[in-house]
């Protein structure tokens with residue numbers, strides 16, 4: 001599943017290759033991709049609109065249109081975009097297509113059918129349930145150590161579950177949560193409100209660093225407009241995790257075996273010696 005750095009990369013790529021493009025017609029091929037729209041409406045909301053730019057909030061990719069609407073897309077497990085020319089056939093699992101006036105088209109393909117699209121009035125974007133409850137962006141000034149301190153103090157859940165809650169911390173998925181807790185030296189089992197005050201600043205820095213390093217790594221890849229983001233999804237994005245998917249392997253700091261536990265049905269990896 002793409003996490004925030006991968007989604008940021010995809011949004012930047014889309015902005016580069018379809019920013020400024022004008023949509024001739026939009027086709028919804030799988031109704032459940034956009035449950036809020038009737039199939040004929042989908043085209044009506046998007047046809048003839050120009051894409052001003054593409055940006056992101058949380059893991060939502062946002063196509064800002066010149067008709068005062070925004071097309072929101074969530075990739076979920078396997079959704080991806082492909083910019084194709086007139087001749088190429090639609091690939092299998094094509095669920096939506098934006099046909100551009102220049103003859104090219106942007107295909108949304110989703111093998112596992114969890115992706116989501118929604119057309120929203122841009123003026124009401126921040127009020128949409130997909131956006132409204134999200135925590136501040138991790139690279140923004142609003143996400144500072146003080147913010148983190150306040151949120152931790154209010155939570156009786158484990159630190160791991162706290163970090164995955166996008167209304168508390170935006171952008172950490174299963175991989176980067178484990179990595180950030182390892183770097184901060186804090187046990188994933190510790191209750192959020194019991195994280196010692198003196199370690200919160202460090203935890204904050206580790207969260208931002210883990211995400212920034214992943215983004216830098218992903219950004220170094222060669223873009224392919226016909227397979228946007230290919231090779232950046234899933235567990236292989238870095239392949240050099242300190243704890244993630246390293247159960248039984250030696251901790252790189254103390255050599256103790258890395259442990260795996262289940263928290264909220266998801267695996268957490270940690271070093272029982274380095275993380276307290």
Ligand SMILES: [Zn+2]
Pocket residue numbers: 251252253254255256271272273274275
């Ligand atoms: Zn260790």
